[in-house]
Amino acid sequence: MALVSNAQWHGLKYSHECITFRGGGKEVSFDREEHFRLHDAMTEIGAGGGRSRTRRPRAKDEPVRQRAGADARTRQARGTLRRQQILDAAVDLFAEKGYRGSGLAALADRVGMTATGLLYYFGTKRRLLQEVVAERDRADAIDTSEGLTLRSLRDLGRHNVETATLVRLYVVLTAESFDPGDPLHDFFVDRYETARDLVRSILAAERDARRVRRDVDIDQIAHEVIGVLMGLEIQWLTDPERVDLASRVQYYVDRLTKELAPR
Numbered sequence: 091m092a093l094v095s096n097a098q099w100h101g102l103k104y105s106h107e108c109i110t111f112r113g114g115g116k117e118v119s120f121d122r123e124e125h126f127r128l129h130d131a132m133t134e135i136g137a138g139g140g141r142s143r144t145r146r147p148r149a150k151d152e153p154v155r156q157r158a159g160a161d162a163r164t165r166q167a168r169g170t171l172r173r174q175q176i177l178d179a180a181v182d183l184f185a186e187k188g189y190r191g192s193g194l195a196a197l198a199d200r201v202g203m204t205a206t207g208l209l210y211y212f213g214t215k216r217r218l219l220q221e222v223v224a225e226r227d228r229a230d231a232i233d234t235s236e237g238l239t240l241r242s243l244r245d246l247g248r249h250n251v252e253t254a255t256l257v258r259l260y261v262v263l264t265a266e267s268f269d270p271g272d273p274l275h276d277f278f279v280d281r282y283e284t285a286r287d288l289v290r291s292i293l294a295a296e297r298d299a300r301r302v303r304r305d306v307d308i309d310q311i312a313h314e315v316i317g318v319l320m321g322l323e324i325q326w327l328t329d330p331e332r333v334d335l336a337s338r339v340q341y342y343v344d345r346l347t348k349e350l351a352p353r
Contacts, residue, residue: 173211175201177225180218185259188266189219189273216273223263223277230256238292240301240347243315247339250323258327261320286312293350302350311350318342 179200183192194205194215201208212218230253250257267274289312296302319339326335 169211172201176208176211176218177221180222181225181259182255184219184222185255185262188262190266219273222259223274226256226259229253232288237295238288240292240296240343240350242292244340244343246319247322247336250339251326251335254327257323261323261327282316285316289315296350300352301347303352306350311346315346 176197180192180197183197183200186192187196194208198205198208208218212221263274264278266272267278269275286309290308293302293306293308293311297304297306297308322333322335322338322342326333326338
């Protein structure tokens with residue numbers, strides 16, 4: 091579709107869902123989100139006959155931020171709500187189909203808007219993935235303010251059953267992130283090292299409190315704990331009728347606590 095100047099159009103009509111331009115016997119309608127995204131894209135072009143604006147050179151080590159049309163606008167309540175609706179739907183879709191198996195069109199259908207409208211809020215599908223991961227971590231943050239013990243891990247199974255969609259999301263996305271070039275590869279490498287660090291700190295505190303023997307290889311046990319928990323999650327997601335995740339995790343943690351205790 092050719093772009094025309096504002097002088098060629100008149101009779102703008104606004105509705106909740108679209109903006110219509112009428113003039114010269116023609117009529118063009120835009121989805122509201124699509125309209126504002128187009129507007130933001132056009133403002134990237136200078137007023138002087140299509141000349142691009144001069145941009146600040148990016149520093150060598152400065153990360154590239156994937157921009158979205160909504161980044162340049164003051165976010166209002168309606169836009170914030172819409173953005174959250176998209177994130178919630180994306181969490182469900184990525185948990186079901188994975189990132190690779192999910193198209194923007196399918197996600198757009200779930201929230202009743204166009205794929206272009208989605209890009210207005212997130213810029214690219216890859217940035218949407220990053221925002222979904224951030225939303226998952228926000229919704230499932232662990233409170234460590236009171237300190238954790240080995241017995242604290244007993245409740246992880248029950249917690250994961252209560253947040254099944256979020257657990258499935260990370261299991262599916264992890265399976266898509268084995269190769270170094272995958273979008274979330276480095277994220278999950280860091281995440282599992284952080285998880286092992288958390289278990290190491292718990293074991294070290296238990297050892298200082300004389301509830302864990304001095305000869306225990308804390309690093310080895312940290313790898314074991316994360317491996318067992320992930321393995322139980324996969325078995326439960328695959329066969330939830332026959333794998334009781336809550337009770338299996340409790341049994342494992344109780345047995346481990348006894349094995350590590352001073353004799």
